Amino acid sequence: MRHPEDQYLDLLSRILDGGDRRIDRTGVGTLSIFGAMLRYDLGRGELPLLTTKRIYWKTAIRELLWFLKGETNIRSLLLEGVTIWSDWPLAAYRKATGEEISQKEFEARIVADEAFAARWGELGPVYGKQWRRWLGPDGHEHDQIAALVETLKTNPSSRRMLFHAWNVAELGEMALPPCHMVYQYHVTSDGRLNSLMLQRSVDSFLGLGFNLIAQAALQTMLAQQAGLKLGEMVWVGGDTHLYLNHLDQVREQLSREPRAVPAMRLLRKPDSIDGYRIEDFDVAGYDPHPAIAAEVAV
Incomplete structure (x- = not known):
């Protein structure tokens, strides 16, 4: 029986061997394929937490919880020790001011100075805004997550x-248009919750591992809130790529054998989807290969 992680490794190999070499928005360049699918049966314990390199799953779930709070400023993330969104506001600050501030100095200033954070830590109407406060043409805000939970019940x-998060009217105001765009849910006749997520653009080496465990965590939370069992999780990629400066790291990862699949559970049931904290997530049996560093293309 194949290891659930093999399909991810097969995807890396497919891109590496047959991807179209392209110049992309960042100028770094990619190998790209169009159209990919991964399937995991969460109900059977196929947690998509990579073992061929360490994934900092708490960082991924902290980001997810930040989305669920509807937040769009990096200050609250930095207070949690999460720096994965710093590159974009830092680049905007450097461009606007000409100051060659380091990332650590920029992040420290964001944390220490709320007024500075309000001006330079804001990402625009990114995921959290669209998930929880989608603005309709009549000025009414739509909470898509609350509506989803209610319908599941x-x-x-x-x-x-x-x-979904692809709000055409607000794309120009976002630091980065949404990559993981649409989440759809399906409940079987015997009460299993399935999910499908469409990702228009995916950094398959650095980003996809985070996206997969976040999707699984969200599905687990929604199932608990609606009193459902876990079913399948389907991930679909549009422009599925590897950056050219990640190829050596990809080859290193492909040389490694997957290890035992870990398990994730929730330690309590909050009153609502808004009540989860990082301490509510327990991951057991996670013994991955070491992390592999690579630069984010901005």
Whole structure:
């Protein structure tokens, strides 16, 4: 029986061997394929937490919880020790001011100075804004997550259980347009919750491992809130690529054998989807190979 992680490794190999060499927005360049799919049965314990390199799963879930709070400023993330969104506001600050400030100095200033954070730590109407406060043409804000939870509880056979972040009217105000765009949910007749996530653009080496464990965590939270069992998790990629400065790291990862699949559980059930904390997530049996460093393309 194949290891659940093999499909991810096969995807890396497919891109590495047959990807189209392209110049991309960042100028770094990529090898790219279009259209990919990964499937994991969470109900059978196929947690998509990579073992061929360490994934800092708490960072991924802290980011997810930040989205669920509807937040769009990096200050609250930095207070949690999460720096994965710093590159974009830092680049904007350097461009606007000409100051060659280091990332650590910039982040320290964001944390220490709320006024500075309000001006330079804001990312615009990114994921959290669209998930929890999508602004309609009539000025009404739509909470897509609350609506999803309610439908899962009251009308689980609905084919309209989804949320998305690609708000065309606000794309120009975002530091980075949404990559993981659409999440759709499906409940089987025996009460299993399935999910499908469409990602328009994916950094397959650095980003995808985070996206997969975050999708699994969100599905686990939604299942608990709606009193459902876990089912399948489907990930679909559009422009699925490897950056050219990640290829040696990819080859190193492909040389490694997957280890035992870890397990994730929730330690309590909050009153609502808004009540989860990082301490509620327990991951057991995670013994990965060492992390592999690589630079983020901005």
